[in-house]
Amino acid sequence: MLITSYRFSHRVAGGAALAAISFFVQPALADVVTPAAMGNWAFNNRDVNGVVGANPTGIGGLVVGPGTPPLGTGSAHLQTGNGTIGGDGTEELRNTGFAGTLLSSITALSYSTFVTQNNGQQFPYLGLMVDTSGDGNFDNIFFFEPPYQTPGSGNAGLPDQGASVLNTWQTWDALAGGWWDNNGNCTPGTGVGALATCLGADFATATIANAGGLGGVRFNVGFASDTDQFNAYIDNFTIGINGVNTVYDFEARAAVASVPEPITLSLFGAGLAGAIAVRRRRKG
Numbered sequence: 001m002l003i004t005s006y007r008f009s010h011r012v013a014g015g016a017a018l019a020a021i022s023f024f025v026q027p028a029l030a031d032v033v034t035p036a037a038m039g040n041w042a043f044n045n046r047d048v049n050g051v052v053g054a055n056p057t058g059i060g061g062l063v064v065g066p067g068t069p070p071l072g073t074g075s076a077h078l079q080t081g082n083g084t085i086g087g088d089g090t091e092e093l094r095n096t097g098f099a100g101t102l103l104s105s106i107t108a109l110s111y112s113t114f115v116t117q118n119n120g121q122q123f124p125y126l127g128l129m130v131d132t133s134g135d136g137n138f139d140n141i142f143f144f145e146p147p148y149q150t151p152g153s154g155n156a157g158l159p160d161q162g163a164s165v166l167n168t169w170q171t172w173d174a175l176a177g178g179w180w181d182n183n184g185n186c187t188p189g190t191g192v193g194a195l196a197t198c199l200g201a202d203f204a205t206a207t208i209a210n211a212g213g214l215g216g217v218r219f220n221v222g223f224a225s226d227t228d229q230f231n232a233y234i235d236n237f238t239i240g241i242n243g244v245n246t247v248y249d250f251e252a253r254a255a256v257a258s259v260p261e262p263i264t265l266s267l268f269g270a271g272l273a274g275a276i277a278v279r280r281r282r283k284g
Contacts, residue, residue: 062077111238
C-alpha cells in the first residue's frame with residue numbers, strides 16, 4: 001500500500017498558465033515492532049494444559065526473513081515441537097492492546113504467513129478472545145485458520161482465498177473469511193462461518209477480552225499432536241477499527257524508512273489560473 005501526496009501549483013509563462021503536478025510516493029505507514037519496542041505484543045509458550053512457560057520446545061522471536069517479507073526485512077517466528085514432544089503445546093504471539101474493542105467496529109483484519117514445517121495441515125492461526133456477556137471476561141474463542149478458506153475445505157458461501165502453501169508468503173483476509181469457535185456456534189452445516197454469523201445477536205455488543213493477563217488478539221502454532229512439528233512466520237498484521245487501520249511490521253531490528261525522490265509530471269494548458277492544493281493520505 002502506498003501513501004500518495006499530490007501537490008498542485010501553477011505559474012504563468014509567456015502569457016499561458018503552466019500547471020505542475022508533483023507526486024510524492026512514500027512507503028506505507030506501519031507500527032514497527034522490534035525486540036526493543038514490542039509495545040503491547042509478547043511471545044509466550046504454553047504446554048498442552050495451557051500453562052505459560054511449560055513448553056520446552058516453544059520458540060518465538062523476531063527474525064530476519066524468511067525470503068522477502070511483505071513489510072521490511074523481518075517477521076515474527078513461531079515454532080513448537082521437536083518430533084517427540086511439544087506439538088501438543090503452543091508458541092504464540094499475543095497483543096493486550098485491544099481489550100474492550102467491539103467486534104462490530106472491526107473494519108479490517110488480515111495477516112501474512114510463511115510456513116516451512118507443519119503437520120500437513122495447520123498454519124499460524126488467528127484467535128480472538130470474545131466477551132459476549134459484558135463482564136470483561138472472555139466467554140468464547142474464535143479462530144481463523146488459513147487452510148479452511150476454500151469452498152472445499154471451509155464454506156462455499158465465503159470468499160475462496162486459495163490453498164495454503166508451504167515456503168511462500170501468503171496474505172489472508174480474516175475479516176471476510178471463515179471462523180470456528182470453542183462453543184460450536186460457527187460450525188453447524190458449514191465447518192466455518194462468517195464472524196458476524198458466528199456471533200449472531202451478540203455481534204453488536206461482543207468485545208475482545210484479555211485472558212489471564214495475556215492478550216485477546218493472538219497468533220498460535222501447535223495445540224495438535226505431541227509429535228507434530230511447526231515452524232512458521234507472520235508479518236503484515238492489519239487491524240482496522242472504524243475505518244482506521246493499524247499495520248504491524250515485525251522486525252528483528254529497527255527499520256529505517258527511505259522516502260523515494262518525488263516524481264514530477266507537468267501538465268500544460270491555457271487558461272489555468274489560481275493555486276490548487278490537494279492532499280490525500282491513507283494510513284495503513
